[in-house]
Every structure is written in C-alpha cells, then in structure tokens.
Amino acid sequence: MSATKPLPPETVNELVQGLNRLAYNLWWTWDQGAQDVFAQLSPRGWQNLFHNAVAILREVSDYELRVRLQDPDFAAQVRQVLEAFDAYMKPASTWAGKHAPEFARRPVAYFCAEFGLHECLPIAAGGLGVLAGDHLKSASDLGLGLVGVSLFYREGYFQQAIDANNWQTEYYSLLNPRHLPIEPVLDPKGEPITVTVRIAMSLARVRAWRVNVGRVTLYLLDTDLPENEAFISDLTRRVYGGDSSVRIMQEILLGVGGVRMLRALGIVPSVFHMNEGHSAFLTLELLREKLAAGRTFEQAIQETRQECVFTTHTPVEAGHDRFSRDLLCYAGHLFLEELRLDPDKLMALGRVHPDNPNEPFCMTVLALKMSRAANAVSELHGRVTRHMWHALYPDVPVDKVPIGHITNGVHLMGWMKGTLRSYWRRKLAEHHHHWDAYINSPEFWNRILDPSFISDEELWALRYKLRRELIEFTRRRLLLQQHHVTQSDFITFDHLLNPDALTIGFARRFATYKRAPLIFQRFDDIVRLARDKARPVQFIFAGKAHPRDDEGKRFIQHIIHLSKYSELKGHLVFIENYDIHVARQMVSGCDVWLNTPRRPLEASGTSGMKALCHGCLNLSIMDGWWREAYDGTNGFAIGPDAHPDSVEEQDRVDAENLYRVLSEEVIPLFYQRDAQGIPRQWIQRIRRSMATVPRFTTDRMVKEYVERYYRQAPQAGSKPSSKAGT
Ligand SMILES: *Cc1c(COP(=O)(O)O)cnc(C)c1O
Secondary structure (H helix, E strand, O other), rough: OOOOOOOHHHHHHHHHHEEEEEEEHHHHHHHHHOOOOOHOOHHHHHHHHOHHHHHHHHHHOHHHHHHHHHOOOHHHHHHHHHHHHOOOOOOOOOOHHHHHHOOOOOOOOOOOOEOOOOOOOOOOOOOOHHHHHHHHHHHHHHHHHEEEEEEEEOOOEEEEOOOOOOOOOEEEEOOOHHHHHEEEOOOOOOOOOOOEEHHHHHHEEEEEEEEEEEEEEEEEEEEOOOOHHHHHHHHOOOOOOOOHHHHHHHHHHHHHHHHHHHHHOOOOEEEEEEOOOHHHOOOHHHHHHHHOOOOOOOHHHHHHHHEEEOOOOOOOOOHHEEEEEHHHHHHHHHHHHHHHHEEEEEEHHHHOOOOOOOOOEEEHHHHHHOOOOOEEOOOOHHHHHHHHHHHHHOOOOOHHHHHEEEOOOOOOOOOOHHHHHHHHHHHHHHOOOOHHHHHHOHHHHHHHOOOOOOOOHHHHHHHHHHHHHHHHHHHHEEEEEEOOOOOOHHHHHHHHOOOOOOOEEEOOOOOHHHHHHHHHHOOOOOOOOOOOOOEEEEEEEEEEOOOOHHHHHHHHHHHHHHHHHHOEEEEEEOOOOOOOHHHHHHHOOOOOOEEEEOOOOOOOOOOHHHHHHOOOOOEEOOOOHHHHHOOOOOEEEOOOOOOOHHHHHHHHHHHHHHHHHHEEEEEHHHOOOOOOOOOHHHHHHHHHHHHOOHHHHHHHHHHHHHHHHHHHOOOOOOOOOOOOOO
C-alpha cells in the first residue's frame, strides 16, 4: 500500500475553518457524525467539558488540529460532516418553503425566559426551557423563519450538590462565553450592538449574544457591561435568580429589551410568540411604539393584539407571576413615563377585575389581554385553563373561552441517543438518503410494528445495550458523587445496580405536585417487589428542587435516605445534578418511565415523550400528554382518566393504583420470557410505544403553531371583557 498524499495547506485551512463554523452551530448537537468528530479530537475533554464542541476546539491547539487532519480517515470524516452541514444549511426545499414562505422575510419572534438547548449551555431550569429549545430545533428543520429571544445568564441555572445530611445545596459556576457556542452580536465596525431599557431608576445598556441553532438564530440579551450599575448587570446573572423585584426587572429586560434588540438588528417580526407569561412586557413596548406613532390607546391595543400570540404552560398558581402595584411602579417607573401610561391604566391590563385595587398585576392576564390567540399545552390543560381564566371572559360559557391547545412535543433527533441514531442510520442507509427526515414520519415508526423490519431479538438487544449504557453511566456518576472514595469502593461501584433487572426511572424538577416519593408510599410492598430474587426491580431517580422549595428538598432527602439506609439499598439510586445529559441517559436506558403528577397539574410533561423512541415504556398518571397518547397497548396507565376531589384521597388512591399496575402488569410482563428467553409481549408494547412517537414531536407541534397560530388568521371569538383599562 502506498502512502496517502499529504493534504495541501489550503485544504487543511478549509477544514479548520469548517470545524470552527460547525462548532458555532448547535446543529452538531443533533448530528451523530459531527459529535463523533469532536469527541475523537479529545475523548476525555468531550466527556468532561459537557460535550461542548467549542470547548474542544479551545482544548486542542490549532497546531494539533492541523496535524490530526493529516490522518486520512479523520479528514474524510470531517469532510463528510461538513458536507452534511452545508447541505442542511442550504436545503433544496423545506416544509416551510412550501407551506409557510411568508415567515422567511418577516419571522416569528419567539420569546422565552429560558432555553434548554444542550448541557453545555445550561440556561434552563426545566421542561419549559427544554421545550423552547426543541421548538427552535424543529423550526430550523422545517425551514421556518423564526428568531428566539432570551437572556444570557452567565451563571446559568444552579448546580446541585447533596450535603452530609442529604440536603440539596446549590452552587453556581461562571460560564465563559469564549468556551461556549455563542458569538457576540456586533455591528459592521466590530462594536457590540446595544440598546437601552429604563429599569427602576436606572438606564440599562443591553448587548446580545447570537446562538446558531441550525438555520434559526437565538439572541441572548446581556447586561453585564461596565457602564451598568451592579444591580442591572446582575439581572443576567442567574435563571429566575433572586426575589420578585429581580424577577420583574428581568422580565422588563426580556420583553422591552428583546423588542428593542430586534428593532436594532433590523428584524421585522410578523408575530410575537410569548412562550409563558415572563415575556409579556413585550406587549407594552409594542404598545409604546404605536402610541408614539400617534395611535389612540384603543387602536394601539388592537394593533398590538394582532401581532401577539401566547402559550400558557401551567395550572399551578405559583407558576403565574404576580406583582404588586408598588413593585410594578418602582421597577417600571421610567418605562411608564416613556409609555405615558397612567399606572392605573397599566394595572388594569394585568388584572382580571381592572377596578379591584387589591388585585396584583398578573403577567398571564397581560399576555391573554394583549394576544390575538392563546393556547394551553395539552387537551386537558386547555380545559383546566379555560376554567382558570373564565372570569376574564364572563360573556361566554366556559367551553367558549378562547384558549385552545397544542400538545407539546420533543425534537426527536436531539433526544435520540447516539447509540440509536447510529443504529438507524446504518439500518436505513440503503433505503434512505434523507434518513433524518424519514425518521420524523409516521410511516417509519409504523414499520417498527412489523417484525420482518426489526425482529424481537434485535429490539431486545437494543434495549439491553441502552440499559447497559445507563447502568455504567450511573456507576460512574455515583462514584463521583462519593465524598471519600477508597480503593474498595471501585469494586462496589462496579457492582452497583443489576444490568438484568427491570429498571424504573424518574427524573424531572422536584416540584411537589410531581410527587417523586409517591411510589414509596406503600414502602414494604415496594421493598418486597424490588428484592424479589427471580424478578428484581431497581429505581433510578434524579432532579433538582427550586432553591427556595424546602418541601421539594425534603423529597430529595427522603429518597436519598431510602437509597442509603433502607432495605431498598442497592435497588434505588439518586443521580445528582440533573441536566439534559442525565435526562438523555435516563430516558433511553430505563425500561419504564414513571410519572406521578397530581392530576391535572402536569400541563403536558415532555420527558415521557423522550422515552418513546428508545423503547422505554411510560407508566403514568392519566394527566397531560399521556391521556392523549395512551391507548391500552403502548405503555401503562396509573388509574383512570379522572381524579378524586380531595388531595389526600388522590394521593392514597394513586399510590394504590400504582402498586397494583406495577405488581400485576408491569413486572409480570417484563419477566414473562418464552423458550428463547424473549419477553414477547413486553416487546409488543415497545413496538406500539414507538409507533406513538410522531404524534409527540416538535416537528408536528411547530407545524400546528404555524397553521393555527402564527398565520394571520385572527381567531373568531371573544376578547377579554375588561376593557383594557379604559
Ligand atoms: C425533558 C426535561 C424536563 C421536563 O420533564 P417533565 O417530565 O416534563 O417534567 C425537565 N428537565 C430536563 C433537563 C429535561 O430534559
């Protein structure tokens, strides 16, 4: 064999530049080939630096990179990935190109206080942010004109550690923009583009960072500038950081600053989508612009409503921001002067009963009053939300309250574990050049019902591989969680958990309505099930409680305590510092995904949707998305599609039902093996569960938003009765 010719310097330059371009586009987070390239450059760095392509390019010197590119296999791989990237960025046709071309010139402006795009950019607190991140990724896949707007929290969301008393403690680490896939937004002279917002008695100067999410751009506002007062620059320190005064100022910054930044960038949105009420102050900025242009108050309100749509995300009262008149007047004082709006008139916009002086200002009310259309995030949540806000629309019966629903989804390629992405790519290679588009289609997922396409044995082998990966991941994490590790611990940790046992996962925010400890209510019975030698069961838990939620922290303490000191030791573990990466490991490796919210408080829930494509079966209360997904064959239901009135009764009944379905259905089915050792019926459920995938993707969801909410087709229906303060 003759030597390969060395790559000429210009080719090396091209590949180096290509890798830099690639690192600064989060497309790599949902492309396996791209991730493999960065992982190969520094396997340990990849693992330790939150799988961050930019950080890898800082870790590996330019010199090393150029040397490494002389490896012909590696260079070929890089070239292939860059070709795929270029093809993605300049597609011949897209869904939106055909069905929604109008947004190319005038995009959707999608506002959210948090975005969960990837573990290397930890600026989300939970499901809301992850949903927003998935919305951007699917908008990109569909070719939809859309820009995201949020804040750049330089300390992100907190990291969780567990102290000697098993109590959650929080710590923050400073994110270094140079090591993140974000770029400063500069003018042609290389100066940061800035806008100003009046907050309290100060003038805040605001710059922005650009995050490339495939073909979509997310702008993150940042007040960390030397000319800002300390309390202003601290507004972009932490996700939902501080008290309600920080909160309202963050929200003024997001809403008002966000609109001004879009204007400064010359972006003319056709519609403003407020994803949750945090960004609703954007409507006041739109109002101000129209008043300044000479519109009457009524005209300005009408025109603003025509531009805005709103999605509400929770029936939990505390999830709706409310501010006192004093706080609003203090934080919004100077902005109100610009707006030239009397404080009472403003208060009226945020009240159900405009004249009630005791009613605080509610961001959800503002968003509802100032939008042409509003929606909840599942069918049941729609019903609950129409009840919740009926008083705003007293002229119509409750079922005519103009709040619809679009059920949430997940970005399939972003959530599918690398193991599976590679598997399907190989399997579909001959059939489909565009296998990633094909994989979003019902047609593909229906094929999994056919054993001649994929056999029981093949599916079972995949399940074993995914469970093995999770267990090894968990062993590594639990070893790292130990404060004092001795040599013998390594041996213990390598035997932690049983790779053959039915593995049940629970991971999400530890909000108390999600009832993480519910399954341990019938403790002795659960111990008996778990320790059955012939049919063992094990549990993996993870999740963060809000820093000020002591009850959520008690839930964590209770579960860790059980894992260390009860008869469940060895059958129950708690993985610390839950994030998107831990989520991906868990939803893919567990056999069963447990979801026990207090119905109807889980507006949708999305983590169970991430489980579907991995063959992890849902075991869930009939709440949120699961009532729409469950058909008796594709997972397991805990109790009926209803709930008792009393909370105590509900907890008791749900714990009973959970124990029953676990002991009578889930465990027997998992361990019912035929002569070949295969659990045929379990695998049949997996097939049915996988066939459910396409209904719960953000691909489907974003298309629905386009067709039912983003298009200029104002919904017929009543507007909020309170006459906007006139
Ligand atoms: C998916 C996801 C959530 C949402 O989980 P739910 O079950 O809907 O509460 C929260 N946090 C992270 C990190 C996630 O990936």
